[in-house]
Amino acid sequence: xxxxxxxxxxxxxxxxxxxxxxxxxxxxxxxxxxxxxxxxxxxxxxxxxxxxxxxxxxxxxxxxxxxxxxxxxxxxxxxxxxxxxxxxxxxxxxxxxxxxxxxxxxxxxxxxxxxxxxxxxxxxxxxxxxxxxxxxxxxxxxxxxxxxxxxxxxxxxxxxxxxxxxxxxxxxxxxxxxxxxxxxxxxxxxxxxxxxxxxxxxxxxxxxxxxxxxxxxxxxxxxxxxxxxxxxxxxxxxxxxxxxxxxxxxxxxxxxxxxxxxxxxxx
Numbered sequence: 335x336x337x338x339x340x341x342x343x344x345x346x347x348x349x350x351x352x353x354x355x356x357x358x359x360x361x362x363x364x365x366x367x368x369x370x371x372x373x374x375x376x377x378x379x380x381x382x383x384x385x386x387x388x389x390x391x392x393x394x395x396x397x398x399x400x401x402x403x404x405x406x407x408x409x410x411x412x413x414x415x416x417x418x419x420x421x422x423x424x425x426x427x428x429x430x431x432x433x434x435x436x437x438x439x440x441x442x443x444x445x446x447x448x449x450x451x452x453x454x455x456x457x458x459x460x461x462x463x464x465x466x467x468x469x470x471x472x473x474x475x476x477x478x479x480x481x482x483x484x485x486x487x488x489x490x491x492x493x494x495x496x497x498x499x500x501x502x503x504x505x506x507x508x509x510x511x512x513x514x515x516x517x518x519x520x521x522x523x524x525x526x527x528x529x530x531x532x533x534x535x536x537x538x539x540x541x542x543x544x545x546x547x548x549x550x551x552x553x554x555x556x557x558x559x560x561x562x563x564x565x566x567x568x569x570x571x572x573x574x575x576x577x578x579x580x581x582x583x584x585x586x587x588x589x590x591x592x593x594x595x596x597x598x599x600x601x
Contacts (some may be wrong), residue, residue, distance in 0.1 A: 387437050388504075388557055388565055390595040392425040395574050398586035399534045400471040411530055416518035416540055417456070418547060418582070420573050421468050423507040424555075439502045441558035444510075445482035450570075451550035455542060456514035458549055463511035464496040469588075471532070473513070502560075512551060512573055517542055534582035544581060549573045557597055565597035 402415035428437040447460055461477040485498045485508070493499045500506060518540050523530070530536070537547075552570040559565070574589040575582045 386429055386596050387559070387563075387599075388567075388597040389427050389429060390424050390555075390567065390569065390593055391427040393571070393591045393593055394423040394425075394507075395589045395591075396421045396469040396586065397534070397573070397575055397582050397588075398469075398471065399536045399582065400532050401536060402473060409524065409526060411523045411526065413518060413521045413523075413536070413540070415516055416521060416536060416542070417473070417513055417515040418517065418534075418537070418575075419471060419514075420512040421463050422510045422512060422571070423465070423468065424510075424569065425507045426504045426557075428504045433503050435560040436563070438560050439487050439500060439504065439557060440560045440562070441487060441556075442485040442500055442508075443482055443556050444479065444508070444553050445556065446552075446554040447479060448552050449549060450552060451548065451572075453514055453517075453549050454546040456517040456547060458512065458514045458551075460551065460553070461511045461513055462498050463509045465506060465509045466496055468509055469586075472511070473515075477511075479510075508555070512549070512571075514547055514549065517547060531585065533585040534587070535585050538583045544575050544583070547575065555597070563599060564601040566600050567595055567597045569595065 397418065397420040399416065399418045401413040401417065430437050449458055452458060460479045461474070462479060462483055463472070463477070483498060485500045487502050488499055489502045493501070495506065500508065517537075521540055523539060525539070530539070537544075550570070550572050552568060555567055555569060557565040575587065577587065577589060580587055
């Protein structure tokens, strides 16, 4: 009886040992397979993107302020909607002096707009801005970008750039406008001795701190070239209202930044 019990215990231990070995082997195999799959995907991604076809190599910002529905009397000024606007020009570089199917545009769109840092004051939105109206105050809710903005692509020498149109050889920049409305509403100023200038100086006169309107925004730009290859990049922007020399309080501020934001192939 004892011998039989020992044999059962011995067989049970062996079976458990085999089960543990099988479990460890499967775990090791799965980990190895995952590692190999990841390595292959990294190599594939690297091979696809070893040569930069498209990149954003310069961004120009122009920021100022204005107000909507201004009223005045001999004793005060009233502003219904104090807003800031930052016009943004993104220059896409196709990294070649020669235009080919690979480095010319077939389709471009903007989507996945996010405000990672919303202003304390105001209501922010992103708009399409005609390059002809760049650095001019403009409120046009027809141009607001709700979900995505699809650009029309053209190869014609002359195009109506008041609409979202890009030349297929990347000759003109993507132009947008970040507008923060209702920073102050129905705000009355009793200082009528000094004339009002409707620009960034309004912010200071209305007691709006730069910290209260600081904003960070991001969005995707997706490109399809004329070989039907697809590219994508994420643009992350901190809206500039000041630098070492001046600020929006001076009326307006223009900032130019040289960048190297590469597009990567994703399909």
